[in-house]
Amino acid sequence: TAGITQAPTSQILAAGRSMTLRCTQDMRHNAMYWYRQDLGLGLRLIHYSNTAGTTGKGEVPDGYSVSRANTDDFPLTLASAVPSQTSVYFCASSDNPQGPQYFGPGTRLLVL
Amino acid sequence: GQNIDQPTEMTATEGAIVQINCTYQTSGFNGLFWYQQHAGEAPTFLSYNVLDGLEEKGRFSSFLSRSKGYSYLLLKELQMKDSASYLCAVISNDYKLSFGAGTTVTVRA
Numbered sequence: 232t233a234g235i236t237q238a239p240t241s242q243i244l245a246a247g248r249s250m251t252l253r254c255t256q257d258m259r260h261n262a263m264y265w266y267r268q269d270l271g272l273g274l275r276l277i278h279y280s281n282t283a284g285t286t287g288k289g290e291v292p293d294g295y296s297v298s299r300a301n302t303d304d305f306p307l308t309l310a311s312a313v314p315s316q317t318s319v320y321f322c323a324s325s326d327n328p329q330g331p332q333y334f335g336p337g338t339r340l341l342v343l
Numbered sequence: 344g345q346n347i348d349q350p351t352e353m354t355a356t357e358g359a360i361v362q363i364n365c366t367y368q369t370s371g372f373n374g375l376f377w378y379q380q381h382a383g384e385a386p387t388f389l390s391y392n393v394l395d396g397l398e399e400k401g402r403f404s405s406f407l408s409r410s411k412g413y414s415y416l417l418l419k420e421l422q423m424k425d426s427a428s429y430l431c432a433v434i435s436n437d438y439k440l441s442f443g444a445g446t447t448v449t450v451r452a
Contacts, residue, residue, distance in 0.1 A: 264440075273430065273444040274386070281438070289439065321385060328438035329373055334385040 234258065235335035237322050243341045244312050252307040252338050254322030262325045263305040264332060265289075265297060267318040274321065280305055281328050312342045345369045345441035349431050354449045355421055363416045363429050363446045371436030377405050377416045378430040380445065386430055390416070418448070426450045 238253045256263065265277040266289075276289030280299040294316060296308045305324075309316055319339050323332040346368040355361040367375070374393040378386040392398055392407035392414060404417040418425055428445040435441065 266442075271444055274432075274442040276439055276441075279439070290441075329434060331376060331388040331391055332440060333388065336385050 235322055235324055235333060237320075237335040237338050239338060240336070241339040241341075243343065244309075246313055246342055247311055250309050250312060250340075252309075252320055252322075252340070254305045254307070254335060255303050256305075256322075256324045256335075257303065258324060258326075258333070259302060260324035260326050260333075261302070262328050262332075263299065264323040264325075265295070265305070265307045266321045266323065267291065267316075268321060268337075269318050277307065277320075314342045316340065317342045345433060345435065347431055347433055347441060347443035349429075349443040349446045351444070352447045352449070354451060357421055357423060357450055357452050359421050361418045361421060361448060363418070363431075363448070365414045365416070365431035365443060367412050367414070367431070367433045367443075369412075369433050369435050369441070372409060373434045373436055373438065375405075375407055375414050376432040376434065376440070377403075377414075378432060378442075380428045380430060382427070389429075421450050423450050423452070 235256045264279045266274040268274045278297040280286045283302045321337045322335040325332045349365045377389040380386040390405040397406045402419045407414045428447045430445045431443040
């Protein structure tokens with residue numbers, strides 16, 4: 232079982248460029264999430280989706296957008312990357328919003 | 344908002360017991376999770392507490408006191424593979440998960 236996959240594994244991106252981080256789950260989970268993890272700050276929620284067709288803002292949504300066209304996919308887009316968006320990005324999913332979340336392997340992004 | 348505090352680092356000897364404390368102040372509480380994260384890897388789910396008391400799962404146990412805003416994760420019979428970061432996370436009434444910065448546990452032989 233694949234669980235949650237993320238692509239790319241890592242990326243170096245020039246400031247001002249756009250990029251989409253991909254996330255796919257095969258567990259038919261209703262809820263999906265995007266977090267960033269920075270040293271000393273822990274995981275912070277960027278955007279979430281409780282069910283296909285709906286999305287919501289987390290703690291640090293500025294500079295990011297998401298869409299949830301179907302149950303399996305939850306892409307995260309950086310429209311115009313800035314160096315402060317250098318981070319490790321984790322996608323997660325859960326069967327219901329109150330239950331445990333299961334994380335993908337992460338995407339390591341460096342914005343120069 | 345959420346405020347979740349846990350120690351930054353702990354060191355223990357193989358075979359020993361370590362207790363990782365977590366205190367929280369949240370605007371609404373719907374449960375507390377513990378996750379394990381090895382260096383360079385994704386967090387993995389360890390335990391979930393929603394009611395007061397102790398939940399035991401093999402060598403790992405997690406305790407919750409909602410009135411005190413306090414939880415701990417107890418790791419028994421430590422093994423080298425338990426060296427990792429342990430994340431305390433609280434889910435609020437709007438079902439958003441907030442994480443502490445994590446406690447790095449180093450197990451020494």
